[in-house]
Amino acid sequence: MFLTITTTGTAENPATDLGFLLHKHPDRVRVENQSHGTAHVFYPEATAERCTAALLLEVDPVALVRRGQGKGRGGAPDAALAQYVNDRPYAASSLLAVALSGVFRTALKGQCVLRPELPEQARPLRIEIPVLPARGGAELVHRLFGPLGWDLVQAEAVPLDEQFPEWGDSRYVRLVLEGELRLADALRQLYVLLPVLDDSKHYWIAPDEVDKLLRAGDGWLAAHPENGLISSRYLARHKRLTQDAIERLELVRLAEADGSEVEEIDNAVDETRDTEERPVPLAVQRREAILAALRSAGAARVLDLGCGQGQLVQALFKDVSFTEIVGMDVSVRALNIAAKRLRLERMGERQSARVTLLQGSLAYTDKRLAGYDAAVLSEVIEHLDLERLPALEYAVFGSARPRTVLVTTPNVEYNVRWETLPAGHVRHGDHRFEWTREEFRAWAGQVAQRHGYGVAYVPIGDDDPEVGPPTQMAVFTQTDTTDTTDTPKEGEAA
Numbered sequence: 001m002f003l004t005i006t007t008t009g010t011a012e013n014p015a016t017d018l019g020f021l022l023h024k025h026p027d028r029v030r031v032e033n034q035s036h037g038t039a040h041v042f043y044p045e046a047t048a049e050r051c052t053a054a055l056l057l058e059v060d061p062v063a064l065v066r067r068g069q070g071k072g073r074g075g076a077p078d079a080a081l082a083q084y085v086n087d088r089p090y091a092a093s094s095l096l097a098v099a100l101s102g103v104f105r106t107a108l109k110g111q112c113v114l115r116p117e118l119p120e121q122a123r124p125l126r127i128e129i130p131v132l133p134a135r136g137g138a139e140l141v142h143r144l145f146g147p148l149g150w151d152l153v154q155a156e157a158v159p160l161d162e163q164f165p166e167w168g169d170s171r172y173v174r175l176v177l178e179g180e181l182r183l184a185d186a187l188r189q190l191y192v193l194l195p196v197l198d199d200s201k202h203y204w205i206a207p208d209e210v211d212k213l214l215r216a217g218d219g220w221l222a223a224h225p226e227n228g229l230i231s232s233r234y235l236a237r238h239k240r241l242t243q244d245a246i247e248r249l250e251l252v253r254l255a256e257a258d259g260s261e262v263e264e265i266d267n268a269v270d271e272t273r274d275t276e277e278r279p280v281p282l283a284v285q286r287r288e289a290i291l292a293a294l295r296s297a298g299a300a301r302v303l304d305l306g307c308g309q310g311q312l313v314q315a316l317f318k319d320v321s322f323t324e325i326v327g328m329d330v331s332v333r334a335l336n337i338a339a340k341r342l343r344l345e346r347m348g349e350r351q352s353a354r355v356t357l358l359q360g361s362l363a364y365t366d367k368r369l370a371g372y373d374a375a376v377l378s379e380v381i382e383h384l385d386l387e388r389l390p391a392l393e394y395a396v397f398g399s400a401r402p403r404t405v406l407v408t409t410p411n412v413e414y415n416v417r418w419e420t421l422p423a424g425h426v427r428h429g430d431h432r433f434e435w436t437r438e439e440f441r442a443w444a445g446q447v448a449q450r451h452g453y454g455v456a457y458v459p460i461g462d463d464d465p466e467v468g469p470p471t472q473m474a475v476f477t478q479t480d481t482t483d484t485t486d487t488p489k490e491g492e493a494a
């Protein structure tokens with residue numbers, strides 16, 4: 001399996017910058033062992049004017065079969081021979097996509113620590129894949145790559161046998177793409193579309209495959225006219241996952257049309273590398289930890305303050321022990337997306353009576369929020385300026401006063417563990433601050449004391465012995481039911 005990426009340049013903007021973008025030095029040959037074979041990266045040409053990187057993946061077909069059988073998913077008995085005699089080793093397939101994401105992992109994310117400006121720039125690219133299985137033929141290749149900003153999309157059918165033209169064409173094409181794109185965008189398109197064209201994804205489809213598809217599709221898939229076909233094939237025609245992907249893409253498209261950012265799984269840094277190992281995304285772990293804390297507090301009527309696009313509201317809704325769920329956010333756009341996610345308009349009366357979405361701000365007291373069992377502030381406080389925190393504190397702990405309050409926020413100490421997060425950067429552009437464990441506890445301890453709550457801390461995600469967990473959660477439980485605090489009034493800073 002073979003793929004080349006070529007770019008051109010000038011003395012000021014040399015083509016060899018491709019080496020920085022790919023994190024692979026043009027003078028060296030890199031060999032990496034992958035789960036399905038060996039990947040080689042080398043540069044057949046590397047001058048300031050023109051530079052080509054080649055990715056060659058050698059697949060061990062026997063190991064491939066053994067791996068499959070070892071996991072109890074060998075083929076049907078009559079397919080026994082086909083398992084050994086097939087095109088896997090030669091044709092670019094989903095295996096090449098996996099190799100691409102492994103070898104060019106950082107490039108795929110559009111990151112370059114040494115030259116951070118480079119990934120942002122579009123540059124002239126030529127991508128060639130000599131043998132690409134294309135179920136749906138050249139016509140489908142054009143439908144898939146056509147809308148993605150390439151100047152040239154060429155898909156030439158490869159004859160079955162050059163000696164016998166009368167035998168007709170094989171199902172392979174030689175693909176050439178030319179245009180001016182950001183390399184990361186091009187790679188992410190290939191990562192998704194190679195397995196789509198191959199249409200026989202080799203690995204197990206797990207639920208987080210949808211997350212991966214949405215991450216790789218960021219910026220191009222939601223608006224793609226074929227996103228239904230792409231999702232279905234990428235997810236190996238798994239009906240429920242495909243439906244899920246299509247709905248989520250629709251939400252992304254709405255948000256894009258609105259000009260707002262979608263906070264799909266909160267951090268792009270939470271990437272999974274190998275398709276075989278599937279860590280649970282941090283956002284999912286956070287939701288699970290919140291649900292567990294709410295259940296153990298025995299909460300039935302719950303506020304989700306700063307609910308964003310309603311992922312937690314949806315999870316709460318699925319559990320009937322939560323009898324009343326209120327999502328509140330300052331952003332109308334986010335609430336519209338949440339309503340769509342929940343399909344509020346299509347719910348029956350009894351179901352829809354369980355959920356309310358409110359627009360409001362945590363910087364002000366709000367009578368509508370009084371009298372609930374619990375309130376969740378998941379990844380919200382860090383979106384407020386520090387000077388606004390006393391107002392939020394009063395609105396939640398002084399005025400609304402639910403029995404239980406859960407507050408989660410990033411633990412900044414953990415940031416050094418995100419391989420791809422440049423030193424000193426916060427995880428999300430809109431974070432006004434990120435706290436250490438000590439800073440968070442100092443704040444939470446004082447809040448608890450001022451308002452008659454006890455507080456405990458729960459780590460979320462991998463709890464690193466040195467730097468702690470990626471997310472920290474404070475669980476506040478009311479001890480004093482008569483609030484005697486003399487905290488500032490509405491909207492006032494302390």
Ligand code: SAH
Nearest residue numbers: 306307308329330331361362363378379383
């Ligand atoms: N709770 C969600 C969303 C976190 S993003 C989650 O865990 O995924 C932070 C959210 O806080 C955004 O939706 C933002 O609109 C909201 N927010 C920011 N300032 C706010 C304020 N003053 N009042 C209410 N919501 C606010």
